[in-house]
């Protein structure tokens with residue numbers, strides 16, 4: 450994808466994201482129909498489905514040769530990432546959407562032959578758009594985001610992670626993770642993977658790690674974090690596979706080695 454093609458798709462994607470966000474804000478106090486998916490806390494609403502349909506119908510009409518990977522079932526079943534692929538989470542942070550009516554995001558990544566070209570994360574209620582094009586830097590609304598600080602010690606870092614890491618879990622010994630949270634300056638849990646990625650890109654948290662995410666949770670975030678100099682792998686330092694679920698570690702590179710070598714790999718089950 451050349452710069453001109455990237456710019457044209459970016460502009461279209463951005464228009465759709467802002468329009469979808471405006472619709473959600475307009476309807477934020479309407480009664481919700483809420484269902485559950487894999488477990489009683491795995492929520493989906495008509496707003497998730499309607500927003501996804503808005504994107505998929507527009508994309509299919511405008512770019513019939515593009516493919517779509519998305520959460521709520523309107524996308525395609527893909528076996529490869531060849532060609533142009535839109536990877537979409539219509540509402541990331543549905544639990545926040547339902548319970549808080551804020552702290553959720555629309556996440557749209559556009560990949561070309563497996564390479565992330567465009568990332569858009571829209572904090573809908575705050576009306577803040579994080580965006581990036583590959584090789585062209587990342588932005589928070591119209592302001593460029595600076596490169597992540599190299600002057601950051603492990604002990605002064607704040608990590609985005611949830612309490613499941615500190616309970617008995619299938620990936621890493623919880624005792625090792627308990628020593629991690631006592632070593633760093635602090636931890637935060639935002640409840641939207643996309644907004645955690647945006648936080649890493651902005652440098653308001655220094656890393657985010659999570660056990661099991663789908664491609665639509667992370668596709669846009671990876672592009673944006675890349676552009677501010679951050680690094681993303683699975684929790685053990687292995688490459689992410691964008692066609693399946695992954696554990697995820699995205700962070701400022703200055704804390705990466707220590708996180709992986711002294712904690713996740715050391716405590717790996």
Ligand code: 2AM
Nearest residue numbers: 491540541542543544640641642643662
């Ligand atoms: P979602 O709101 O789009 O489902 C919450 O900690 C974060 O994890 C959100 O980004 C949420 O995305 C994601 N997540 C992934 N799988 C989930 C699941 N089965 N249940 C709840 N949240 C999930």
Ligand code: CA
Nearest residue numbers: 492493520543
């Ligand atoms: Ca979901």
Ligand code: CA
Nearest residue numbers: 538541542666
């Ligand atoms: Ca999600």
Ligand code: CA
Nearest residue numbers: 520538540541
């Ligand atoms: Ca979602």
